[in-house]
Amino acid sequence: MSRTLDLRALDEADAAGLAAAVAVAGLVCFPTDTVYGIGGAVAATTVAAIARVKGREPDKPLQMIYPTVERLLAEVGPRPRLADALRRLLPGPFTLVVPYPPWLSCPPPALAEWPDAPGAASRRVATLGVRVPAWPAGARALARLPFALLASSANPSGDDDPASLEQVVPAVRAACDLLLDAGPTAGVSSCVLDLSGYEAGLGYRVLRPGAVSAAGIDALLGGDEGRTVS
Numbered sequence: 001m002s003r004t005l006d007l008r009a010l011d012e013a014d015a016a017g018l019a020a021a022v023a024v025a026g027l028v029c030f031p032t033d034t035v036y037g038i039g040g041a042v043a044a045t046t047v048a049a050i051a052r053v054k055g056r057e058p059d060k061p062l063q064m065i066y067p068t069v070e071r072l073l074a075e076v077g078p079r080p081r082l083a084d085a086l087r088r089l090l091p092g093p094f095t096l097v098v099p100y101p102p103w104l105s106c107p108p109p110a111l112a113e114w115p116d117a118p119g120a121a122s123r124r125v126a127t128l129g130v131r132v133p134a135w136p137a138g139a140r141a142l143a144r145l146p147f148a149l150l151a152s153s154a155n156p157s158g159d160d161d162p163a164s165l166e167q168v169v170p171a172v173r174a175a176c177d178l179l180l181d182a183g184p185t186a187g188v189s190s191c192v193l194d195l196s197g198y199e200a201g202l203g204y205r206v207l208r209p210g211a212v213s214a215a216g217i218d219a220l221l222g223g224d225e226g227r228t229v230s
Contacts (some may be wrong), residue, residue: 004165004179007031008138015144022145025177027053029154029168030142032065032133034093034190034211035161036168038176039065039151046150047107053175056157061110063095063129063152067145072132075148076101082199088220089193090132093186093211097194100126107150114197125196138182153189163187186211193217 003021010018022028027049028040038053040046042064051058066072069090073083078098089096100109109126131151135143153161154168162168164184173179191210198204204221206214 002173002176002179004181007141007180007182010141012144015141018141019145019147021178022149023147027176028149028178028180029165029173029176030149030151030180031136031139031165031182031185032131032190033091033136033139034133034186034188035163036154036165036185037065037149037151038154038172039149042106042148042150044106049175050150050152053172054152054155054157059108061127061129062107062150063131064107065131065133065149065151067132067143067148069132071148072130076128076130079199082195085195085198085204085221086130088222089217091134092132093134093188093190095129095131095190095192095208097127097129097192097196097207099196099199100128104128112194112196114200114202123197127194127196129192131190136182136185139180142180161187161189191217 023041025040027038029036029038038050047062048058050062069087073086076098078086082098086096097112109128112125112127113122114125115122154172155161165179165181188211191212192208194205194207
């Protein structure tokens, strides 16, 4: 049976207990600044559990949600130009596709293709999607987790993303060992930006629009030119 914790009732003294509960749960449902997600500790068993609950292919890319920008930078180790872009965009409603760290083994990498030059063969880059939410007031306890979470939206594939714990369908809720409630979220999925060629001066690509406009993204990145991909 699922256990429910109201994150709004936790304080800093509860941080260790929350981390322990998340670490041992097979699958967790939790809020972000955009929608509710499911996931858990970084492990192959979590990858399999998410695929099973969502009814999706097990090799479909997952994202990693970091509690803070500092932890993301320390664990992903981006090069300077990319690190600056991450600091400009995060925390916020973005999923950022970055080069896959060579020391990481889970989740499996995705692949992006960038042309080396007009007419030249494309360069294939192993990638990882990362997030640092702008945690809403009710979910700030998650900013104190000492580890990242593997994650996907808390819905069966093809269904609408849930903006509250109540909107998570019963089958998904029942599959989770731990349900974390922080009240309603914004309800708009994160904007997905491909930054895997950013360090090489290739700009960025919008893979999925979200709450931030193209002009807003350009402003955050200091006017770097981007390319939109359907």
